[in-house]
Structures are given as structure tokens and as C-alpha cells.
Amino acid sequence: SNVNLLTEESVWKTFPKRNDAAHKGTFGTSLLVAGSDEMPGSAVLAAIGAIRSGTGKLIMATSHLAATTIASRVPEATFMLNGLETISEGEVPEKIIAAGIGPGIADITKAQKAVDELMKLDIPLVIDAGALRERKDWHARGPVIITPHPGEFSRLTGRSVKEIQANRIKLARKFSKKYDLAVVLKGKYSIIAFPNGETFVNPTGNSGLAKGGSGDVLTGMLVSMLATHDNYQDAVKNAVYIHGLCADIWIEKYSETSMVASDFAQLLPEVLGKIEGNR
Amino acid sequence: SNVNLLTEESVWKTFPKRNDAAHKGTFGTSLLVAGSDEMPGSAVLAAIGAIRSGTGKLIMATSHLAATTIASRVPEATFMLNGLETISEGEVPEKIIAAGIGPGIADITKAQKAVDELMKLDIPLVIDAGALRERKDWHARGPVIITPHPGEFSRLTGRSVKEIQANRIKLARKFSKKYDLAVVLKGKYSIIAFPNGETFVNPTGNSGLAKGGSGDVLTGMLVSMLATHDNYQDAVKNAVYIHGLCADIWIEKYSETSMVASDFAQLLPEVLGKIEGNR
Amino acid sequence: SNVNLLTEESVWKTFPKRNDAAHKGTFGTSLLVAGSDEMPGSAVLAAIGAIRSGTGKLIMATSHLAATTIASRVPEATFMLNGLETISEGEVPEKIIAAGIGPGIADITKAQKAVDELMKLDIPLVIDAGALRERKDWHARGPVIITPHPGEFSRLTGRSVKEIQANRIKLARKFSKKYDLAVVLKGKYSIIAFPNGETFVNPTGNSGLAKGGSGDVLTGMLVSMLATHDNYQDAVKNAVYIHGLCADIWIEKYSETSMVASDFAQLLPEVLGKIEGNR
Amino acid sequence: SNVNLLTEESVWKTFPKRNDAAHKGTFGTSLLVAGSDEMPGSAVLAAIGAIRSGTGKLIMATSHLAATTIASRVPEATFMLNGLETISEGEVPEKIIAAGIGPGIADITKAQKAVDELMKLDIPLVIDAGALRERKDWHARGPVIITPHPGEFSRLTGRSVKEIQANRIKLARKFSKKYDLAVVLKGKYSIIAFPNGETFVNPTGNSGLAKGGSGDVLTGMLVSMLATHDNYQDAVKNAVYIHGLCADIWIEKYSETSMVASDFAQLLPEVLGKIEGNR
Numbered sequence A, B, C, D: 001s002n003v004n005l006l007t008e009e010s011v012w013k014t015f016p017k018r019n020d021a022a023h024k025g026t027f028g029t030s031l032l033v034a035g036s037d038e039m040p041g042s043a044v045l046a047a048i049g050a051i052r053s054g055t056g057k058l059i060m061a062t063s064h065l066a067a068t069t070i071a072s073r074v075p076e077a078t079f080m081l082n083g084l085e086t087i088s089e090g091e092v093p094e095k096i097i098a099a100g101i102g103p104g105i106a107d108i109t110k111a112q113k114a115v116d117e118l119m120k121l122d123i124p125l126v127i128d129a130g131a132l133r134e135r136k137d138w139h140a141r142g143p144v145i146i147t148p149h150p151g152e153f154s155r156l157t158g159r160s161v162k163e164i165q166a167n168r169i170k171l172a173r174k175f176s177k178k179y180d181l182a183v184v185l186k187g188k189y190s191i192i193a194f195p196n197g198e199t200f201v202n203p204t205g206n207s208g209l210a211k212g213g214s215g216d217v218l219t220g221m222l223v224s225m226l227a228t229h230d231n232y233q234d235a236v237k238n239a240v241y242i243h244g245l246c247a248d249i250w251i252e253k254y255s256e257t258s259m260v261a262s263d264f265a266q267l268l269p270e271v272l273g274k275i276e277g278n279r
């Protein structure tokens, strides 16, 4: 099948309209398992990405130190403290309709157990960063979306970064088909490969994103859009496209060198406002 | 009796003018019992709503983790640490002239005991969220205002959300008369039913409010306006109207999907400024 | 002697010019003893007032919880943790050239002991809020400035607030002469009485200041201006005038009801910029 | 050899262009050993300086209290908790390509041991503030840059501040040659002396920088630019020049008296944007 470029028009068409009479339940509860004492900021950034992308409620399963930090930047979030531990032991919050795991997580064993638990739920699940490790079994009840950068994809596939970069589309597709999951292979021209063979290339984004934290915002946006879109593929495509678009708009005025993840994330209200206007 | 739509003109007429020679004592001390380690952000949002709505002083009865967070966002607040526990044991701060309880509170038993204690004071009392549970006795010395969303009203009345939504005005009025308290039944077109039968429908607000945290800001605004208005009914009507108005003004420029509670709360200085100008 | 109104022109004339070749030592180190776990925000606000008013360095003697909070809002400050205790036991930081004590302090006994210690230094000392209690001995090596609001002045003088408000100038002067210290009797038309009999009335400020936290910002501004002005009387007059001026400028655009202490404090860079331009 | 004035044109010429296809690894990981419970803010300011100056990743080796604070202001950073201790015991994070040590560090012994460890790496190393003490041995595998203000240079050289200020260029050069390291002797007209004899004078900056915290931002900028420039001398020159330039632009609009370190640091996105545009 073909490879298509993501376009702004396709975002306009598929971005969901909020029902006037909606209440927070309408938009569902998202869960992010993210952050640790060493990497609290990743959870902050994922929370910012999520809260700005439409989810009705947001639960952050995280560490104490990270929770304090998130609460001051994203007071709209609620917490499951010692979240990674609790979830890895099988206790998962109720009523969640989309989940993500990985940003700022260091404990690989617990992360894998938590992934096991989340895979039992019939909801879309984003697996990123610290939770992205080789697995025997990638089977889940709902759609799985993995978001490796080339280094992480190398860890997953055993191939060198160089080989991956030379065969981005092919390898993303192959992995997607083999394990029946969506692959977002990040980096300039991120590749999105769905298990049905549909493949997309994202034209947005710039080298200002080549900095710690950029991917964490994306994970938050993905989960939140998965919670609010009817079609999970649209959610993935829209999150990836809009993430880069915000970064592109930011550097129209400011330095690519100086841009940090919280900068472009702050443009979501403006950028989504334009998208809603064109919808 | 009739049901009236709230209007901006009525807000202009009833919004209190600050006396030029006032000092902070003139505007009284408000108390918010809110926040816990799992939900510190609700207390932050309630504090923001309160501090921006005119109260002279603000005491936050809250948890340690929540206090740290609030202090950095709302340095004007002071704290009663372990506030829920302390108040539930009967120790209430002195000189408060309006109180609210509920946002971000998880411990139902303590919440109910704290409500018991606050009901002994002759001041207006807002009961929301975690403090909103069925009670045998709703009798209090001062006016009581409850602020359930349909889910919470279902919990209070034993009726289904569906039934409630189909009979919003009737059921709000009924509960208000039966228990002699003001009911703010939230959601699109919030209903305000006072025990004297007067009933109002609020036209402001939009689906961007359908997100965790929106109601917490309202609770803070309500308490603060109760502290500064002579007539408690005006305070309730003004808080509800202005809360939605801020949200409506925010989405003139930005995305409904992206709006979070702290966004529209930030417009209070501008929106109240216009109201004061038209007063 | 006469009573004079403070004017913007007099501020322009006396506001110090920074020497081009200055280093941070030139502007001296200020000390603020402020904040506690129950009232961390007062210390945050005092720190904001100080850091924006010219001091070279700022040491906050405060509690752990307050320090975390201050560090995120005023990263330019350094800390003496458990500061009140340490200073009350006679251990005072070196090289400070102006000090203030009181905002957000609850422990009266320790506060008084700390005042005793600070009075041994030959530097201007601002005493406010929790540190403002009756004393047998108000004698200090350097100039003392007390900043009571009418309630605190009532506590100091044993007179009723009503009597104080009816005789603001007379009573401020009397106290100033009797104890050889400067009195800033706050409230609408703050009175500044110096021990040499010179007395001033401040025309700036508005009822938006009638809120917890406003006075804390003033204490910080006073200490910082005392550290950078040659003449301590000018420092006191300028701090009081500019404090109210910022508040007046803020409400030109925004609501008096909504204004909080951190709002007008944020205007210091702009307001001092204009003053420096007219100097 | 001659002494040259740094110019904006030279910055334009040497400021690195980000490769379009870069990923965060391209720009390397920077390490800052900074901050303590007494001085958490210095680490916040150094982190802000670093994150805004191009580094791909930033590891803050710091204390618990400082980490909480940094995480809320710079969520893009990751942490090595108890970082000073750990590094002083020889455990250094992997893959770092530039490092800085000193801002907000109080423990001299541990600081010196940590410097010993960092000197074993073949990367540029900035030594500042609390880590700047006399050493027998200044030899390191990579280039060393020290950034004393005159007081600190006095401590290093045993000469009086007065003598230093009267012979800034000569003494900076002498120290640079003697110990084979770059000296940034700070203050109005900062001197940059490289071991090859090349010497520069910086014309940017103003007395608004004469405040606690200004130097911490510089240290962060230096490390981050060292991580992203090919030539370490260009990195040092650009960081020093741009640091002062931001301060100069800030005071075009606002007060020199009020400027704090976080103010001018916030201009980096705008200022670097202009530099990139002229490149």
C-alpha cells in the first residue's frame, strides 16, 4: 500500500468537535504512567501535552516528587501516587478510556509488568520511552501504539540506528505488521505505520524538537487525543502532525536553539483554536 | 414561581463596590477545605478562584503536599495544615465569614464530620465534590449552597443521571425546598434553585468547561463572592454567571479543546474589571 | 512640624542611580526573616518585593516548606533554613546591610528574640506583622521602621482601632517620638512618621490592596530599598509610595476586586523603569 | 598578543546552525553540578541558562529540594539526586559532552573532589562559584573554563580585589597561561583570557546584572554552548556576549534596579532568534 504525507487539511477534517452539552465524562479519563524522582519533568511535560489536547480527566500515575511538580504546573490533573508500583501489581484506576506509559520511567521491570496490566484493558495504549523494551508478547485487548525514536527502535529490533535510519518506512511497517500494533518511528519525518498497512509520513517539526522532553509532550497529546477521537488512527495522525506544527509555529518568532518542550506545548490553545476554526 | 435567565446586566447591578477606605478585614476571611495528596490541584484551582474574587483573606485547610503547591501559585493564601482532620475534630479557624468544602477531598467520613462542624457556624457554606454525600440532616445555621454536577446529584438523590438531566429544573427545585438549601445543578445551563423558590438558568459557559478542575474554580469563586456580597443569592448568581463568562471569553481566542480551568480563571481580573466599569 | 504629601517628583529625585561599574556587593545583602509552614506565601511575597527593588543579594531566613516555594518563584534568593530559630539563638548571617522580620511568622517568642538579635546590628531594620508586638525596649543600633496596619498598631499601643483611625497622624507621631523609630501606619493614606518629627502622608494605593499579602510585598520592598538608598528616610518614603503606585497602575486595566499582591509586584520592573527614566 | 572587543558580528558568524535532521543525541548531554538545600535557586538559574542555549539533554546533579524546584521551572531537565556526593565519589553520568560545576554549592571539600573527577573526562569543564577554590593541580583532559568574579578571583590568586580590578587583563592572562585554562574574569567589561594568549573584552551587560543569580545563568549558558559549538573558544565568547546582550535588551524596556536573572534569561529565545536570523 501507499505511503501518504500527513496534511493540515486531513487534520481539519478529522479533529473532533466537542458536543455543546458535553460534560467531563463525555471526554473520558486518560491515564499516564510517567515520571520518577530522577525524571519528574517528563511527567510534567506529558501532563501538559495531555491536558491541552481534550481529555475530560487526567490521572497521573507517578512518584511523590513528580506529583508535587505536576500539581503546580497542571493543577487539573489528579494522582495515583506510587503509580508505577501500584499498576504493576495489577491495580489499575477505573473508567479510563486511553492510557500511556513510559516518559520519565526508569524501572524497567516494573514498567514491563505495568504494560502487561494495561494490555488487559480494552483501550488504546501508548508505549513510550522507559516502557519501550523488547517483549515476547505484544498482544493487547485494545490498539497499541509505540513511539520509539531511532535509538529506542534499535533497542526493540536489535538493528543498528544506522540501518534503521536508512530503512525507516520499511522497518516501521515490518514491525507494525509483525506485532499488530501502530509504530510511530520518530525523528525528522516521523513514520506512522498501522497494522493494516496504511503508512504516513509527517512533514511537520524541526530540529528545535531535538531536545529532551519533546517526545514526552507527544505521548501526552497522543493519549488525550485517543481519548477524544472516535477513530484511533486519526488520533495518532493528528497528534503527531499537530505536535510538529506547534514547534514550527514557535520558531517563526523564536530561536530553534532555545525552544524547549514546554514552549511549543503552550501553543496548543492557539493552534487547536485555528484547527477548530477550519473544521 | 418563574424561572429566570441570568443576565450580565443583573451582575453589573449587584456586583459589590469596594469601599475606598477598606482594609483586608472589611472583606472578611474565607475558608476552603480542599485538596489531598492525591488531588492537590483541586485545591490550587479553588484557591485561584477564591483569591481572584474579592475575599480579604483566604485560609486553605489542606494537606502538606497541596499546601506547597498552592503556596507557589497563590502566595496570598495561608494554611491550616491537615486541615480536613483538624476541622473534622471540631477545631475551626476563627473569624471566617464564608466557607467551602469538597474539591479534591477523598476521605468521605472526615468530610462529613467537617461539614457537620462548619454547619454550626452562622456563615454561608458551599458544599461540593468529595463533601457532597447523602446526609440525614442538611440543617445549618447559615445558608447552604450545594454544587453537584449531574453525577453527584444522582448520588445525592438516588435518581439516575438520565432522569436528572430530563428534569433538571424540577429536581433542583424539589431538593432545594425539601432541604432548605440552594442547589446549583451544574452542566450546560446550570440551574440555581433557592429555597424561596426563586430559580435561575445560567446561559454562560461552554464545553471547554467539561474537564476536571472547572468546578473547583467555581467553588472558590462562590466562597469568595459569598464573603463580599451582602445578599448571598446575588453572590451565587454572580459567581455562576461570571465563571461561565470567563470561559466564553477565553474561547473567543483559543481552543475549547485546549482550555483548562486555570486558563479561564486567569481572565477574572479582566472580566471583573469590565463588570466594575459597567457597575 | 508639617505634614507633607509624598509626591512622584520626590521619588524621582531621590531614587538611587545604579553605578555602571557596580557588582552585586555594591548593592549589599538584604535579610528577610519571614514565612512558616502555615504562612509560606508571605515569605514568597516579601521575597518578590525585595528582589525587584534593587538589593544585590537576598537571604531568606525561613522554613523548609517556604524555601521550596520561594525557590521556584524567586530563584535569585538564597536561604537560611530554620532561619527564625537560628537567628533567635543569635546566629545572624554576615555582611547584611538591611533586614526585615515578620511576614508569615507565627511564633511570637522566637520572633521577639530574633528582633533582639537583629537590633544589635548597625543596620536599618523593618519590623512587621508577626514580629510586631509590644516591647519594653525598642532601642536598636540602626534605624528601626515598624509597619503596622491599624489592627497591629492597636496591639502595640493598647488603643482601639477606632481611636487609632480617628488620630492616625497624631498617634503615629507620638509612637515614633516616644520610641525613636519610624512608624509606617498602613491603610488608605498611610502615615510615615520619623523620629525627627517629619511626617508624610502617602496618596497612592487603592482598596485592591485590602487583601492578605499586600503588606508582605511592602516589607520586602522596604528592606531592599533600605539596602540601596543612602538616606533611610528616602528609602521608606519611596517604598511606600511606589508600592501604592504599582497597585494604582494595575487597576487602570484590571479589577480592584481581583488584584492580588503578586499582580502589582509584577509591575515593579515597568514602574521603576519609568522612575529611572525621569530621574 | 592583542586584546579584542567581542562583537555581535563575530557571534553571528560562529553561532552554530542546527542540522535539520538532528536528534537530541546530536546536541549532546550537558551536566550541571549545582544547587543545595540552602541555594536551590542557583541551580534553577543555571538550568534555565543551559536549557535555552541548545544542549540536547541536561542532567542536573543536585539536591532533593533543588530538584523539585528545577523540575517545575525546567521540566526538560533530568536529575542525579545527591549529585554532588555521587560525583565526588567518582560516579559520573555517561555520555556527557560538557560539564559545569559550582552554582549554589556550599560543600567545598566535596566540590573539589567532584572537580577532580570531572577533570578526568575529555570534555570542556566550567568551574564557577562554590567550586572555585585554589587547587594545586588545574590539569584536566579537556579544556577548563573558570568564571570568577573579582571576589572569587581574589580567593584564587591571593591578591586583593582592588589589585585585581586595577589589572584585570594582565592578571586574567597570567592565570590563564600559568594553569593552561580559560579565565572569564567577570564584572563590567568581563575579560576572557585563553591559554593561547588570545584575550577578549566583553562590551555587553549592565549594572542590573549586579545581583545574585546573574552568574549562575551564565554558567548554564556556557556549558550548553560548549556542548553545541565545535570550537570551545567560540562557545565561551558567544555565551559571555549573549548573556550581557540579553540584559541590555531587557533594560531597554524595564528597570535596571528590578531586573533579575530569570528576566534576562527569558529573552534567550528572542535574542538567539535574531542571531540565527543574521547568521
Ligand SMILES: Nc1ncnc2c1ncn2[C@@H]1O[C@H](COP(=O)(O)O)[C@@H](O)[C@H]1O
Binding pocket: A149, A186, A187, A188, A189, A190, A204, A205, A206, A207, A208, A209, A210, A211, A212, A213, A214, A215, A216, A218, A243, A244, D019, D020, D021, D022, D023, D024
Ligand atoms: N530534527 C527533527 N525534525 C523534526 N522533528 C524532530 C526532530 N528531532 C526530533 N523531532 C521530534 O521530536 C520528538 C522527539 O522525541 P523524543 O526523542 O522521545 O524526545 C519526536 O516527536 C520527533 O519526531
Ligand SMILES: Nc1ncnc2c1ncn2[C@@H]1O[C@H](COP(=O)(O)O)[C@@H](O)[C@H]1O
Binding pocket: A019, A020, A021, A022, A023, A024, B149, B186, B187, B188, B189, B190, B204, B205, B206, B207, B208, B209, B210, B211, B212, B213, B214, B215, B216, B218, B243, B244
Ligand atoms: N458543556 C458545558 N457547557 C457549559 N458549562 C459546562 C459544560 N460542562 C461543564 N460545565 C460547567 O463546568 C463546571 C464543571 O464542574 P465539575 O463537573 O465539578 O468540574 C460547572 O460549572 C459546569 O456548569
Ligand SMILES: Nc1ncnc2c1ncn2[C@@H]1O[C@H](COP(=O)(O)O)[C@@H](O)[C@H]1O
Binding pocket: B019, B020, B021, B022, B023, B024, C149, C186, C187, C188, C189, C190, C204, C205, C206, C207, C208, C209, C210, C211, C212, C213, C214, C215, C216, C218, C243, C244
Ligand atoms: N483601602 C486602601 N487604600 C490604599 N492602600 C491600602 C488600602 N488597604 C490596604 N492598603 C495598603 O495595603 C497594605 C496592607 O498591608 P497589610 O495589612 O499588612 O497586608 C498596606 O501597604 C496598606 O497601606
Ligand SMILES: Nc1ncnc2c1ncn2[C@@H]1O[C@H](COP(=O)(O)O)[C@@H](O)[C@H]1O
Binding pocket: C019, C020, C021, C022, C023, C024, D149, D186, D187, D188, D189, D190, D204, D205, D206, D207, D208, D209, D210, D211, D212, D213, D214, D215, D216, D218, D243, D244
Ligand atoms: N556592572 C556590571 N556591568 C556589566 N556586567 C556585570 C556587571 N555586574 C555584574 N555583571 C555580570 O553579571 C554576572 C555576575 O556574575 P556573579 O557575580 O557570579 O553573579 C557576570 O556575568 C558579570 O560579568
Ligand SMILES: [Mg+2]
Binding pocket: A129, A149, A215, A216
Ligand atoms: Mg522520548
Ligand SMILES: [Mg+2]
Binding pocket: B129, B149, B215, B216
Ligand atoms: Mg467538581
Ligand SMILES: [Mg+2]
Binding pocket: C129, C149, C215, C216
Ligand atoms: Mg501585614
Ligand SMILES: [Mg+2]
Binding pocket: D129, D149, D215, D216
Ligand atoms: Mg556567581
